[in-house]
Amino acid sequence: MTPGPRNLITDIPGLRVGNAQDVALKSGTTVLTADQAFTASVHVMGGAPGTRETDLLAPDKSVSKVDAITLSGGSAFGLDACSGVSDALRAQGRGYPVGDTVVPIVPGAILFDLLNGGSKDWDENPYRALGRSAFDSAGDDFALGTAGAGTGALTSRHKGGLGSASLVLDNGITVGALVAANPLGSVTSPGDRHFWAAPFEYDGEFGGLGPDSCAGLGAPAPSLKALAMGLAEPDKGNTTIAIVATDAALSKPQCQRLAVAAHDGIARAILPAHTPGDGDLVFGVSTGARPVAAETELGLIGHAASVCLARAIARAIYLATPEVGDILPCWSAPHDIS
Template sequence: MTPGPKNLITDIPGLRVGNAQDGALKSGTTVLTADAPFTASVHVMGGAPGTRETDLLAPDKSVQRVDAITLSGGSAFGLDACSGVSDALRAEGRGFVVGPAIVPIVPGAILFDLLNGGDKTWTENPYRALGRTAFENAASDFALGTAGAGTGALAARHKGGLGSASVVLENGVTVGALVAANPLGSVTTASDRHFWAAPFEQGGEFGDLGPDPTSGLGQPAPSLKAQVMHPAAPDKGNTTIAIVATDATLSKPQCQRLAVAAHDGIARAILPAHTPGDGDLVFGVSTGARPLTSDADLALIGHTASICLARAIARAVYLATPELGDLLPCWSQTHDFG
């Protein structure tokens, strides 16, 4: 598998990603948009999701294309980031046309970062403004790690973050993943050094340390996240929210199958995954630029999306950077990796 030139979801032509964050808040928003509306669906496997307008992404619902997808911190407050994105799209005249009305279609999902040490004493919900700013920042290049929706994310043993990865298949199809990783589980083995996703790493993108050589792996190390968060919520406030995308032409049902397959990437990169206290969710997206020639192509694209998502999760944690008031260390601070 060969990564795209940027190793980002924006290696898919036409896709753009924007971030906005507030360092004092320790939270932020990430928006995926495109040059034109795109086909999308979704699949949820976590027990505690927080979403907006995801019901319309079911294969039997009438809306076929969306204008943007929003990933945000802020728990339920963060859903208002979608409103800011809608404001910006409407100002550009983009959206679903109903007579004289224009209605942007902006599904979204949130992660819980309300107990991460940031200043949450706002009097006016900040996420609408963050959503609009993230949309206005959308470009083919964007920051990873402590950025956007991953700004205040925490995994079990380290800071979480925002990650992305891509693959260009031999037939020319590009597949990519974008993720805000804030899981209950750990992205590393008990040593805190080796990533669960190590077998799928490409080109040293998260340290090139290889898999953990220890046998009998499977038992998670004690969660530092549970110790530093509020004692009333040791198993609450977690979620990995992601988007996987391709330029292959997929129908809405096929985009849902893409999202289903990609969930394997969460399970490959996080232990445990899809818990009752996680809101694990994956959006599946197609820009429709390349024809799909067979069902075998769809299976390969789904598998590739799962690998990209596993890599993106590891990159999210690997690239996190320390900030004042952090509750957990960054992966880069845990050991001397020189």
């Protein structure tokens, strides 16, 4: 397995990603879409998810393909980003056919970034416009770190962010991940330098420092995030939301299994993970372009998705950049809070 040419989820042919963000708001939206509807499902392992249209993605529900998936900041307000994406799709005549009309299918998930130092005194919910802008900007290349849905994300100890990574398997199948990392837990071992995901790193993509050589690392470091947000309890205001995708031809139930397997990547990159105070959620996506030769390949595809997601989480934090008014430092500039 080796990373694709961009090391982005858009190494999967046909997928496009767009970002939109507001620096003053310290929040934003990210949209995954394609020229054709794609198969999707979802799996939730956190205790505090915020979602739209995810019930429809259960294997037994009627619609198997979607037109876009939205990841957004803004907590419950951010779910309105899906409406902006739906507006754009409707203008293109895209969606699920019902009689003489079409209904765009745009599942979405949100993270909490309302107490991160940004200006939240809007009169009109800004996320519908951010969703439309993110969709309109979708392409093969897109920014990581402090961008899109990761703009205002925070981890336990550092700024969070938007991350992506890919792998091309020996059989030619491509797997990729896209994540907005805003967890309760930490992405680094005590000392704040070595990423938990370090064993899965390729080519120094998040610093090349390698794993922490110490033992007894199970106890997480105290959270700086809750203190910075003025919260008495750290189990408020978190969530890691992600999409894993492949060009392997997977059914809707198989996409759900892909999402289940990918959650291992969250657990490998964040400590603790899947807590009652996180809304950890992974969408599983297939473009269906490459046939799967044998059932045994499905396990490898799921494993690759988990590795991509772990790497994408570390890349999100590694590539985050300082902005005026930040309440937590970046990994790359640990003492620079303006």
